[in-house]
Each structure stands twice: as C-alpha cells, then as structure tokens.
Amino acid sequence: MEARRYWAAAGIVCVGVGVAVGELIAAFISPSASPVSAVGQTVIGLLPGGVKEWAIHLFGTHDKMMLLVSMVVVMALLAGVVGLLERARRGLGQLGIGLFGVVGILAVAMAPTTATLSYVAPVVAAIVGILLLSRVSTIFLRTGFAAAAAGERTTHPAGSATAHPGHGPTRRSFLAYMGMGAAVAVIAGGAAVIVRQSAVVVADLRAKVKLPRPVTPAPAVPAAAELAVDGITPLIIDANNFYRIDTALVVPTVNSDTWQLTVTGMVEKEITLNFAQLLAKPMVETYVTIGCVSNEVGGNLVGNARWLGWPVRDLLAEAGVKPGADMVLSRSTDGFTAGTPLEAMTDARNAIIAVGMNGEPLPLVHGFPARLIVPGLYGYVSATKWLEDLKVTTFAADQGYWVPLGWDAMGPIKIASRIDVPRSGATTSTGSTTAAGLAWAPERGISAVQVQLDGGAWQEATLAAALNKDTWVQWEVTLSTGAGNHELKVRAVDGSGVLQTSEVAPPAPNGASGFHTIQFSSR
Numbered sequence: 001m002e003a004r005r006y007w008a009a010a011g012i013v014c015v016g017v018g019v020a021v022g023e024l025i026a027a028f029i030s031p032s033a034s035p036v037s038a039v040g041q042t043v044i045g046l047l048p049g050g051v052k053e054w055a056i057h058l059f060g061t062h063d064k065m066m067l068l069v070s071m072v073v074v075m076a077l078l079a080g081v082v083g084l085l086e087r088a089r090r091g092l093g094q095l096g097i098g099l100f101g102v103v104g105i106l107a108v109a110m111a112p113t114t115a116t117l118s119y120v121a122p123v124v125a126a127i128v129g130i131l132l133l134s135r136v137s138t139i140f141l142r143t144g145f146a147a148a149a150a151g152e153r154t155t156h157p158a159g160s161a162t163a164h165p166g167h168g169p170t171r172r173s174f175l176a177y178m179g180m181g182a183a184v185a186v187i188a189g190g191a192a193v194i195v196r197q198s199a200v201v202v203a204d205l206r207a208k209v210k211l212p213r214p215v216t217p218a219p220a221v222p223a224a225a226e227l228a229v230d231g232i233t234p235l236i237i238d239a240n241n242f243y244r245i246d247t248a249l250v251v252p253t254v255n256s257d258t259w260q261l262t263v264t265g266m267v268e269k270e271i272t273l274n275f276a277q278l279l280a281k282p283m284v285e286t287y288v289t290i291g292c293v294s295n296e297v298g299g300n301l302v303g304n305a306r307w308l309g310w311p312v313r314d315l316l317a318e319a320g321v322k323p324g325a326d327m328v329l330s331r332s333t334d335g336f337t338a339g340t341p342l343e344a345m346t347d348a349r350n351a352i353i354a355v356g357m358n359g360e361p362l363p364l365v366h367g368f369p370a371r372l373i374v375p376g377l378y379g380y381v382s383a384t385k386w387l388e389d390l391k392v393t394t395f396a397a398d399q400g401y402w403v404p405l406g407w408d409a410m411g412p413i414k415i416a417s418r419i420d421v422p423r424s425g426a427t428t429s430t431g432s433t434t435a436a437g438l439a440w441a442p443e444r445g446i447s448a449v450q451v452q453l454d455g456g457a458w459q460e461a462t463l464a465a466a467l468n469k470d471t472w473v474q475w476e477v478t479l480s481t482g483a484g485n486h487e488l489k490v491r492a493v494d495g496s497g498v499l500q501t502s503e504v505a506p507p508a509p510n511g512a513s514g515f516h517t518i519q520f521s522s523r
C-alpha cells in the first residue's frame with residue numbers, strides 16, 4: 001500500500017511543479033494569461049445555466065475563489081492518479097500529464113483574447129511535468145525504492161546498498177527530491193501570484209483614471225476622411241489592434257500612484273511631477289500616426305490613434321533649457337532610452353507626454369501611465385513608453401538605446417504609402433478594380449498619391465480628407481483591368497512636394513524605402 005502513496009505523491013509534486021512553472025510563465029506573458037484560470041473559465045462556460053446559478057448561489061461572491069480551490073483539489077486528485085498510472089505502467093502517467101497539457105492548450109485557445117505567446121505556458125507546464133515524472137520513474141525503478149518501501153519484493157540485485165530502502169538513504173533522497181519539487185512548486189506559484197497581483201493592481205489603478213478634458217480637443221473624424229472601401233485599414237486603429245514594439249520581455253507594470261516624471265540635465269531647474277500633477281496640466285488632444293523603423297515597405301508596424309497629453313515644450317519651458325543642448329534623452333522605467341532632437345520637442349508640432357489613447361488611459365502595453373508621442377519621428381527615437389525621465393543633453397554626450405546598435409541617431413519617418421486593396425495575390429473581376437490604401441509622412445502631410453498599373457503611366461489617386469499633417473491619409477483609385485496578371489505600385493508626395501523615393505532600402509539603419517508593389521490577377 002505504501003508504494004502507492006509514494007507514487008501518488010510523486011504525481012502530485014511533478015504536476016504541481018509543471019502547473020506552477022506554467023502559471024509563472026503566463027503571469028509574465030500577460031496578466032490575463034493563465035492556463036489554470038483559462039481551464040476554469042472554460043469549465044464555467046460549459047456548465048449548464050442551472051448548475052452555474054446553483055454554484056454561484058452556493059459559493060456566493062466567493063465563487064471565483066471556490067472555483068480555484070475546487071480546481072486545485074481536482075488537479076491534485078488527478079495528479080495522484082497520474083502517479084498511480086505511472087506505477088501501473090511506465091509512461092502512462094506521463095501520457096496523462098500530456099493530456100493535461102492538451103486541455104490547457106484547448107482552454108487557452110477558447111479564451112476570448114489569446115496572444116500566440118499564451119500557448120507557451122501550458123506547453124512548458126506539460127513538458128516540465130512529464131520530464132519530472134519520467135525522472136521519478138527512473139529513480140523508483142532503478143532503486144526499487146517504492147516497492148521496497150512497501151515491503152514488497154524488489155528487483156534490485158541482492159546485497160546492494162538499498163537492502164533496507166524503506167529506512168535507508170534512498171528514502172531520504174526520495175523525500176529530499178519530493179521536498180525540493182514541492183518547494184519549487186510553491187516558489188514558482190507564489191511568484192506567479194505576486195507578478196499577476198502587481199499587474200492587477202496597476203490595471204485597477206488604470207481603470208480608475210479620470211482623463212482630463214483637453215484644452216484643445218481633437219475634432220471628430222470627418223466623414224470625408226474615411227473611404228468606404230472594403231478591406232482598407234481603418235483611419236483610427238483601436239488599442240487592441242495597434243502594433244506593439246518594445247524590448248520588454250515582461251510588460252512593465254508601473255504604479256501610477258507612486259510614478260514620477262523627472263526633468264534633468266541641462267536645465268535651469270529640475271522638475272519632478274507625479275501623475276495627478278500631470279493630469280492637472282492643460283492637455284491637447286491630437287491624431288498622430290506613429291511608426292516603427294523596422295517596418296518593411298508595405299508592412300504593418302505603423303498605426304494611427306487619438307492621443308491626449310501635455311506638450312513637452314511646456315514642460316521644458318518650465319524647466320528652462322540651458323544653451324548648447326540639442327537632444328532630449330527620454331528614459332523608461334525599464335531602462336529603454338530614446339534620443340530625440342530638442343527641436344522636435346520644442347517646435348510648433350505637438351510633441352506630447354501622452355496619457356490617453358483613443359479616449360482611454362494608455363493600455364499597459366502602450367506605456368501606462370505616460371509615454372512620449374512625437375509627430376514625424378520613428379518610435380525608437382521618440383515614443384518612449386513607461387516614461388520616467390527626460391534628460392536635456394546633447395547628441396555628443398548621449399545616445400538612445402538603438403543608436404550604438406547601428407541605427408540612425410535622428411530617425412525621421414520616411415514618406416511611405418501602402419496598398420491595402422486589392423490584397424497581394426487576390427483575384428479581381430475584369431473591367432474595373434478599386435485599389436485603395438494609406439500614405440503617410442507625419443509632420444509634413446501628404447499632398448498626392450499615385451499608382452502605376454503594369455508599368456504604365458502614373459495615375460492620380462483620390463485622397464480622403466486628411467485629419468491633419470501628422471496622420472496617414474486614405475486613398476483610392478479605379479483601375480481598368482483586363483484579364484490576366486497585374487502588378488500595382490504606389491508612391492506618395494509629401495506636403496512640401498517631395499516625392500517618395502523609389503530607392504529600395506532595408507529597415508536598417510534609418511527605415512525601409514521603395515514603392516510598395518503587389519501582384520494580383522483579373523478574371
């Protein structure tokens with residue numbers, strides 16, 4: 001009998017370590033990614049209405065807690081069974097853990113918002129559990145320990161050192177192994193709770209933020225700014241679909257109650273500002289298209305949103321910039337830095353310390369509680385998220401994060417245009433085809449977009465109304481398309497009459513260039 005107990009305990013510890021490690025990974029990936037709660041949510045979802053109500057009635061407001069506790073109990077029972085299966089036949093318990101993993105993966109897949117990374121947690125959890133159980137099996141079988149512990153006949157050679165394993169060194173090493181496993185499970189599980197808790201706390205703080213009314217509101221989007229073309233990118237990208245680029249493995253969770261922004265360096269007077277003080281400043285609201293230097297021609301690492309924030313120039317005016325400075329080095333709570341030309345922060349454009357995105361506080365992944373938005377410059381030299389310090393300095397003295405890695409120190413956004421419709425490889429009907437897309441040259445605006453079909457003459461596209469010079473503009477054009485394969489190119493002219501360059505360049509060191517070109521066919 002005793003042997004069974006050891007195997008069951010081993011199953012619980014192995015599964016426990018796997019689950020705890022999975023939860024820890026999930027906590028780092030996203031506050032909402034947890035294989036255990038995904039399984040819980042799925043169970044709730046699958047319960048018939050009556051049972052759901054009964055459970056909520058029974059458990060009252062503690063239903064979530066009760067669900068978790070019940071899940072832990074059920075998991076422990078199943079894990080015990082996994083140990084016994086492994087005893088019955090080596091590999092069977094490991095297969096059981098594999099099935100656990102599959103359930104976790106399915107539950108994650110059924111969750112309302114699933115990032116691809118979320119699958120890592122259940123997969124790693126299962127692998128860890130399987131490897132551990134396999135290791136434990138090996139120990140049991142090699143030493144015959146578990147069997148001997150129960151006083152059964154052992155298979156190990158007579159006269160070996162484990163003659164009385166029930167009380168000898170094997171028992172101790174088994175207990176040590178299990179104890180270590182349990183400790184790992186508790187530490188990883190505890191860390192997962194702490195990591196998630198800090199994200200939950202910050203998410204709560206974010207939910208309670210009351211954004212100030214802007215002194216200069218952005219006008220509503222005029223109907224003329226949006227073209228009615230199927231498949232064209234929306235003019236305003238909502239936060240959930242907005243591209244995300246940063247060096248953070250773990251999304252920084254910055255507590256807005258204790259957050260401070262400092263202005264340091266070549267200033268008359270250093271400034272420290274907390275979140276409440278920042279929110280009390282006269283704010284502007286403005287549409288700005290931001291883009292990543294890594295965006296390929298035709299790529300998606302660009303987005304347009306309505307941002308709310310306080311002009312950096314007003315903050316710098318309060319601090320008093322000393323002569324000789326030509327750069328502002330912004331630093332994030334996670335150590336990322338961007339070096340922005342002082343001029344871009346002080347000239348007429350709306351370089352802002354943003355606190356709002358499309359009418360909501362910044363999402364955690366987009367820099368809550370505050371970030372920089374500077375029209376006309378790639379994100380890596382300007383758009384610091386989780387902003388905590390602005391150091392007024394010089395290009396001679398300081399460099400932003402990406403510059404020593406070979407990227408251009410200045411980083412103005414190149415004129416760009418993109419074909420959204422037709423999709424590359426699509427088939428359209430012969431006769432006429434609508435082509436449409438976007439063009440942008442933030443800070444300078446777009447004055448014209450032209451397309452070229454099958455190497456013919458450049459044709460003017462119709463531009464939608466622009467929101468302002470800082471945003472992308474939608475365009476459309478009607479092409480007459482004969483049967484067969486076609487190639488379509490697009491190019492734009494910025495607000496000062498400069499034509500987009502045809503010269504093909506990769507993203508490094510200062511942004512991709514060349515005309516976006518697609519193939520499609522008409523039938």
Ligand SMILES: Nc1nc2c(c(=O)[nH]1)N[C@H]1C(S)=C(S)[C@@H](COP(=O)(O)O)O[C@H]1N2
Nearest residue numbers: 243244245246247292332336379380383385
């Ligand atoms: N703290 C921090 N801020 C950052 C970055 C970063 O790695 N860390 N990346 C920058 C880059 S390269 C870009 S393109 C933009 C992207 O902003 P988004 O993720 O809100 O779209 O953020 C910028 N701000």
Ligand SMILES: [Mo]
Nearest residue numbers: 292293379380
């Ligand atoms: Mo970027």
